[in-house]
Amino acid sequence: MNEIARQLGIRYPIIQGGMGNASNAILAAAVSNAGGLGMIGAGTMSPEEVERIIVDTKQRTSCPFGVNIAINVSPYVNEIIQLIIKHGVKAVSLSAGNPAPYIPLLKEHGITILSVAASVLHARKAESAGADMIVGEGYEAAGINSHLETTTFALIPQLADAVRIPIIAAGGIGDGRGLAAALALGASGVQMGTRLIATKESMMHEHYIASIIESHDFSTKIIGKSVNQVRRVLPTPYVEHILQLEKEGLTAEQYRKLTAEKYHVKAAVEGKLGEGFINSGQISGLIQDVPSVEALIQTMAADAIKKINEVQSLLK
């Protein structure tokens, strides 16, 4: 059996990427009910907000789900870990920071630890610290990104050679072909963000979903490169403003303020594209429809199996 599916107690090795401040129970429960692993993104939310979503998710699914904590983003890492323990949440994904200090307590409570890494070095460190799985995230991915710029296609086989724990590929995966490719590269599963935004159960604003559908293969922009805080987004008037400020020599502190999570909420959840930014990965160009999460996951799994069988004939 697939090691990721076995450890997490899920049917398909398909994980919802944490989406900070834009998570709700409906989407996380839909992913879990469809056989994947739903993931609540804690972002900068207060422990009370996170607890409300955990409780709501538990009411909507009896299947396992997880919580993502972006370590250098959340002011409440320890409080949220206590909530995860209290509510018996199956899995935690730790990103954007050093996971090592948090791993022993999580392990003590039998919680499966996914650690997000964009390099072999960080994956090895997370493995040594006791993480159960590595989410290998390439530069194609939506949102906060690594300045190292290694793409998923190059990263995953290198991670597969470097660590013994299972790998989940993230960044640029949106259909069964992406799933099949990730497995062929040495991953045991995939994590998706952008593709799940354009689903029936997504609570993102219709302007955000429309921007994804209208985008093409090179629509996404990188902001924050000049201050070494890289983020992949779709162009909005607000993003153009940030890019202009970067040309004029924006400081890291000014950039951090302009990209506070509240500006993602403004555009992504409230639909005010002039007042904020919307995270998106390069795979947005592939996305043409808004299926239910269940239909998406079923189709991906079936298409991946078909694709894996088909490609064999290309080498015979």
Ligand SMILES: Cc1cc2nc3c(=O)[nH]c(=O)nc-3n(C[C@H](O)[C@H](O)[C@H](O)COP(=O)(O)O)c2cc1C
């Ligand atoms: C709206 C949005 C918010 C995100 N927020 C987070 C976050 O809080 N923590 C995190 O680890 N990753 C975050 N990500 C990245 C996803 O978890 C995921 O790894 C990434 O989207 C995968 O690449 P893809 O978009 O090409 O599927 C976010 C992605 C999106 C689309």
